[in-house]
Amino acid sequence: MTINRDFRTCPDTGFKIHLPADKLIKWNAVSGVVFLMIGGLFGIAVALTRWPAVHLLPADWFYLALTAHGLDVLLVWLIFFEVAILYFASSVLLGSRLASPKAAWAGYWLMLIGAVMTNIAVLRGDSSVMFTSYVPMKAAPDFYLGIILFAVGALLACFVFFGTLVIAKQEKTYEGSVPLVTFGATVAAVIAVFTIAAGAIILVPTLLWSVGYISHIDTLMYKVVWWGMGHSSQQINVAAHIAVWYALAAILFGAKPLSEKVSRTAFLLYILFLQLASAHHLLVEPGLSSEYKIFNTSYAIYLAVLASMIHGLTVPGSVEAAQRKKGFNKGLFEWLRKAPWGNPAFSGFALSVVMFGFLGGISGVMMGTEQLNIIIHNTIYVPGHFHATVVTGTTLAFMALAYWLVPTLWQKELVLPGLAKWQPYLFGIGMGLVSVFMMGAGTLGVPRRHWDINFADAVMGYDFPGAAHLMMGLNGMAALMGALGGAIFILNMVGTILWGKPKTKAAEEEAPAPAPEPVVATYGNAGTMAVPGTFTLAMVFLVSFVLYYFVNWKYLAGVWPLS
Amino acid sequence: MSIFPPEQRIWWKEPIERSEILWVVIALVWCLILFFMMPYWHIVGEQNLTNEAYRIKPEAFAKRTEAFAEKYKVREEGDTGIPVVRPPAGSDIYMLGRLWEWWPVLELQKDKTYRLHLSSLDWQHGFSLLPENINIQVHPDYEMVITIKPNRSGEYSVVCNEFCGIGHHTMVGKIYVVDK
Numbered sequence: 003m004t005i006n007r008d009f010r011t012c013p014d015t016g017f018k019i020h021l022p023a024d025k026l027i028k029w030n031a032v033s034g035v036v037f038l039m040i041g042g043l044f045g046i047a048v049a050l051t052r053w054p055a056v057h058l059l060p061a062d063w064f065y066l067a068l069t070a071h072g073l074d075v076l077l078v079w080l081i082f083f084e085v086a087i088l089y090f091a092s093s094v095l096l097g098s099r100l101a102s103p104k105a106a107w108a109g110y111w112l113m114l115i116g117a118v119m120t121n122i123a124v125l126r127g128d129s130s131v132m133f134t135s136y137v138p139m140k141a142a143p144d145f146y147l148g149i150i151l152f153a154v155g156a157l158l159a160c161f162v163f164f165g166t167l168v169i170a171k172q173e174k175t176y177e178g179s180v181p182l183v184t185f186g187a188t189v190a191a192v193i194a195v196f197t198i199a200a201g202a203i204i205l206v207p208t209l210l211w212s213v214g215y216i217s218h219i220d221t222l223m224y225k226v227v228w229w230g231m232g233h234s235s236q237q238i239n240v241a242a243h244i245a246v247w248y249a250l251a252a253i254l255f256g257a258k259p260l261s262e263k264v265s266r267t268a269f270l271l272y273i274l275f276l277q278l279a280s281a282h283h284l285l286v287e288p289g290l291s292s293e294y295k296i297f298n299t300s301y302a303i304y305l306a307v308l309a310s311m312i313h314g315l316t317v318p319g320s321v322e323a324a325q326r327k328k329g330f331n332k333g334l335f336e337w338l339r340k341a342p343w344g345n346p347a348f349s350g351f352a353l354s355v356v357m358f359g360f361l362g363g364i365s366g367v368m369m370g371t372e373q374l375n376i377i378i379h380n381t382i383y384v385p386g387h388f389h390a391t392v393v394t395g396t397t398l399a400f401m402a403l404a405y406w407l408v409p410t411l412w413q414k415e416l417v418l419p420g421l422a423k424w425q426p427y428l429f430g431i432g433m434g435l436v437s438v439f440m441m442g443a444g445t446l447g448v449p450r451r452h453w454d455i456n457f458a459d460a461v462m463g464y465d466f467p468g469a470a471h472l473m474m475g476l477n478g479m480a481a482l483m484g485a486l487g488g489a490i491f492i493l494n495m496v497g498t499i500l501w502g503k504p505k506t507k508a509a510e511e512e513a514p515a516p517a518p519e520p521v522v523a524t525y526g527n528a529g530t531m532a533v534p535g536t537f538t539l540a541m542v543f544l545v546s547f548v549l550y551y552f553v554n555w556k557y558l559a560g561v562w563p564l565s
Numbered sequence: 566m567s568i569f570p571p572e573q574r575i576w577w578k579e580p581i582e583r584s585e586i587l588w589v590v591i592a593l594v595w596c597l598i599l600f601f602m603m604p605y606w607h608i609v610g611e612q613n614l615t616n617e618a619y620r621i622k623p624e625a626f627a628k629r630t631e632a633f634a635e636k637y638k639v640r641e642e643g644d645t646g647i648p649v650v651r652p653p654a655g656s657d658i659y660m661l662g663r664l665w666e667w668w669p670v671l672e673l674q675k676d677k678t679y680r681l682h683l684s685s686l687d688w689q690h691g692f693s694l695l696p697e698n699i700n701i702q703v704h705p706d707y708e709m710v711i712t713i714k715p716n717r718s719g720e721y722s723v724v725c726n727e728f729c730g731i732g733h734h735t736m737v738g739k740i741y742v743v744d745k
Contacts, residue, residue, distance in 0.1 A: 062731055095568055132728050136689050138705065139730065178574040182567040221689060221704045248567040258566050260585050262576040286701045288618035288683075288709035296603045304596035311592040316585065320567070372603045373612055379700035380691045380726040447698040449691070449726035453734040460735040461645050461666070464695050464722035537584040544595065555602070561697045563611040563714040 008099065013505075014410050022103035023093035026110065027086045028411060030159075031404070032499065033114060034082030038397070039492050040121075041074025046485045049436070053478030054456060054471050061453045065130040068451060070121060072133030076392060077235070078117045078152070083400050084190065084242045085109070085159040090407070091187035091245065092166035098175040101165025105158050112155030120148030132451060134232065137208065137219045146209040153198045153205075160191045160198075182259050182266065183252070186245025189269045194238045196277055200230030222289050229280035237276040239392060240310070241269065243354065243399040247317045250351040250399075253406055254342065257324035260533070265316050271309035275301040285375035292372065299370050307367055314359050315540045319533040326532070334535040350402025350426035357434050358395030362387060364547050365441060368554050377558055382452075382474075383444025390437040393484075398430050401491050408495055414502030418494045425494070429487025435480035443473040445557075614701070614711070621708040623686040630659040630682075634669045642670045642739065649741070657682060657710075660723070660738065662690035662703045664730060667723045667738025675718045675744050684708040691727030694740065700726060715742040 009018045044067045050058040051067075059067060093100040100106060122144070123129040129141035167188065170176060180188070204227040210216045248265070251257035259265045281298030284290055301307065325337030342348045365387040369378045378384065409416055416422055448455055448470050455470070457463030573579060607613050638648040649670045652658045654677035661668050663686040673679060683692055685705040692701040701711065715721075725736035 061734065065728070065731065065733075136727070139688050139728075176570050178570045179576065181569050182571075220706070222707060252566040252568045256566055258572075260582045261579060262571045263579065264581055264585055264589065284702075286614060288702070288704060288707040291616050292607065292614070296600075300600050300603070303600045307599070308589075308592050308596045311595075312585075312589060315588045319582075319585070367599060371599070373606050373610060373614070376612060376614060376700060377698050379702065380693065381698070381700065445698070447693060447695040447724070449693060449724055451728040451733070452724075452726065455734075457735065457737055460737045461647075462642070462722070462737045462739055464724055464737055467696075532582050533584050537588065540588055544591065547595070551599070555606075558612050559610070561612055561699055562694075562716055564699065565611070565613055565615060565712045 012410065013413070017094050018097040019411075020093050020099045022106075023089050023100040024411065026100065026103065026106050027089045027094070027407075029110060030082050030089070031086040031407070032495075033110075034079045034086065035404075035492060035495055037074045037082060037117065038079040038488070041071050041076075041079055042485060042488050042492075044068075044071035044074065046481060047071075049478050049481030049485075051453065053475050055475055056478060057454070062127065062130070064453045065132075065451075066124060066127055069130050069132050070124045073120060073124065073149075074117075075397075076133060076388075077149075078113075080239055080392070080396060080400075081152070081156050081235075082113065084194075084238060085113070085156065087242055087246065087400075087403075088159060088163040088187055088191055089166075091181075091184045091249075092163050092170065095181050095184050096166070096170040096176050098166055098170035098173065101162050101169050105165075106162045109155040109158030109162065112158065113152050114155075116148045116151030116153070116155060118148070119144050119151065123148060134228065135208070136228075137211070137221055137224045140212055143209055143212045146205050146212055150202070150205050150209065153201050156194060157198045160194050163187070163191050179262075182262060183245045183249045185266055186241055186248060186269050189272050190238050190241035190245065192273050193234060193241055193276060197231050197234040197238060200227055200234060204228045204231065222287060225284060225287065226280060226290075229283045230277070233279045233282055234277055236388070236392065237272060237279070237306075239396040240276075241272050243358075243396040244269075244310075244313050244317070246399045246403050247313070247351060247355060248320070250347060250402055250406070251317060251321050251324070254345070254348050254351070255321050255324040257320040260316050260319050260323060264312060268309040268312040268316070271305050275306040275309075278302065279306070279370075282370045282375075285370075285372050286379045295372050299372060299375075304367070307363075310359075310363060311540075314355070314363070314543065315533075315536060317355055318539065319536040322533045322536045334538055337535060344423050345405075346422045346426050347402045347405040349423075350398050350405065350430065353426055353430035353434075354395055354399040354402060357390055357398070357430065357437075359543055360546060361434060361437050362391035362395050364550050365390065365437075367547075368551055371551075371554075374554050374558055376564070377554070377561065378444055380450055381444035382440045382448045382450045385450050386437045386440030386442075386444055389433060389440065393433045394430055394437065398426065398433075401429065402426065404491075404495060408498055409502070409505070412499055412502065413505045414498050415505055416494055417497035417502050418490070421490050422494050425487050425490045427487075429484050429491060432480050432482075432484030432487055436477055436484055439473045439477035439480060443470050443477065446470040446473075448474065615709065617710040619708045619710075620706060621684060623684070623705055626659075626661060626682075626684045626708060627686055630661045630668070633657075633659045638669075639672065652679065655679065660692075661686055662692065662725065662736075663687050665725070665732035665736035667692070667725070667736065670739045670741070672741040672743060673715050675715055675742050678712060678714045681711045681713050682708055683711065688729045689727050690725050690729055690736070693724045693726040695722045695724055697721065702727065715740075718742045718744050 047067045129145040131141045278298045330337040637652045639651045651672040657680045690703045721740040723738035
């Protein structure tokens with residue numbers, strides 16, 4: 003057993019917090035936020051360049067900024083914050099000491115050095131190869147080396163997480179099964195190990211090729227394996243942010259999963275099937291059979307989509323059940339109307355659930371359909387989709403968590419509570435509109451990663467319809483709105499950590515609301531409909547999904563016959 | 566609560582809430598429909614991507630494309646010097662991608678079928694046919710053969726939509742579809 007002086011008791015929550023874990027969570031989360039800021043600034047430059055009337059950057063800087071934007075936010079920000087979540091979900095939630103803080107620090111420094119190294123390579127200007135770095139386009143060796151170091155650091159963090167689970171079990175710091183949130187984090191960590199393995203298999207040879215030890219890398223093989231990392235790493239985000247959703251429902255409402263069995267099985271489906279999704283990026287590629295494409299792109303039979311649809315019901319369902327338990331029982335939606343919409347931890351969480359499902363989920367399934375991919379592949383529809391999943395889904399969920407986590411861990415009060423109320427709406431709606439406008443422009447064929455859709459320097463050009471230019475302009479404005487929200491978030495977090503007033507009162511609103519009653523025992527009998535409001539919302543989602551999906555088949559049926 | 570261990574140690578025997586079961590069944594049915602739409606479209610749909618592809622050396626592909634262009638060239642595109650090639654209906658036609666052009670310009674007949682061969686001589690490129698919005702990835706060393714049937718006459722552009730370096734945004738080609 004460890005000594006008690008290595009622990010402190012959180013005055014808000016009563017959690018026993020292992021001091022080395024406390025420090026690691028803080029450093030990883032803060033590093034993530036710093037890279038969110040850097041990547042966000044590059045993102046603003048990209049959006050303003052793609053706004054035809056502004057066209058901010060020259061071409062070389064645009065491609066440089068786009069490469070840096072992708073790396074810093076899609077990879078560095080999310081993984082740093084996810085490491086913080088892993089340590090929180092293991093050490094704090096289980097009340098256990100963290101396995102080998104030394105290894106965890108080694109992981110942290112590897113990640114930081116790797117991230118800085120890759121950023122330097124990109125900023126030098128000789129590695130503007132985009133996040134995907136498709137061969138035979140070559141970056142400088144330190145570009146690949148930085149990513150590899152970052153990944154090794156992340157792998158160490160996963161092992162520290164697994165080690166902590168083992169220690170907690172051995173030292174009996176908890177009874178029975180791990181909490182659902184820890185279970186979800188475990189799923190994220192398992193997927194992370196797969197992901198990093200795929201990354202190593204392709205990036206190590208690519209590094210050797212860049213140095214000159216390997217003469218040739220097959221372009222198709224590169225993509226098949228690279229997306230084993232690239233797409234799977236998005237599944238780490240999904241598993242992690244769904245774990246965060248469950249955590250926020252518990253913290254804010256004392257919510258309990260409707261059924262542990264269903265939620266855990268849904269998480270398990272992610273491990274079993276999400277790894278297949280590499281084919282999403284290979285649907286219009288030569289040299290792969292339709293059978294391979296269909297099986298892989300559908301995660302077998304869309305079993306991972308099934309899992310996400312299940313969470314889409316059970317997360318808001320658990321909130322509804324908890325609210326109804328507290329007496330918000332009028333009609334279908336009183337539980338939702340009377341939710342704390344002014345608390346950024348809740349509004350960020352709610353917007354994240356809705357936009358991840360409606361914008362990110364539906365568009366993802368549409369474009370992941372073998373034939374439908376023909377009409378959107380590599381158009382700006384694709385970034386439209388993943389800005390919905392990764393920004394309004396994952397990033398917004400992480401921001402919502404930070405509104406609770408930062409004041410709790412640092413024991414300080416938010417410096418700008420008034421602005422914080424508006425922040426999730428500004429950021430969430432701004433970035434949601436970014437997704438919508440990009441998807442709209444993509445259906446008109448506007449290419450992604452493209453400096454000039456006016457083709458001013460081209461021998462031959464193409465006149466995009468006015469609507470395409472309009473939507474790229476609106477995209478720029480929406481990005482500014484989102485960026486303002488992002489800036490408020492960063493200001494609030496950094497300000498709170500540096501200058502926040504220490505908490506004096508026992509801040510009851512920060513504490514996890516006590517679970518009202520053993521909920522399942524009372525409403526969970528199989529005979530009643532306990533969450534009619536959520537079920538209604540789920541049916542609205544399904545109808546939108548079905549309509550949007552078949553509208554796109556109709557679009558496809560209108561283009562030139564191909565075979 | 567989701568942040569604490571389940572209250573019932575034997576949580577896997579708890580009953581499942583009714584709306585949850587109903588939703589799982591509905592979602593599963595929808596997933597099956599999503600899955601079977603793809604094979605179904607292979608049978609009844611007209612827009613399916615070919616599985617026909619070959620390995621080819623860039624030099625070999627360039628040679629074949631040049632021979633094809635020379636044989637069927639009808640004029641040049643404006644003052645660009647790029648040949649406009651009008652192959653017979655039903656034949657094998659070629660377009661190559663290279664830094665930074667799609668070459669040559671094609672002139673096809675409406676409602677006729679052609680076997681379009683695509684490959685790249687250097688990096689990866691994205692064949693994006695506008696305003697149809699048909700998008701196909703083009704790799705070096707791989708030759709993809711797609712049977713196409715243009716069903717509307719007009720002037721089409723081929724924009725590159727895979728990032729291919731600093732001149733990427735200038736890479737545009739052309740396909741004319743004529744009635745006769």
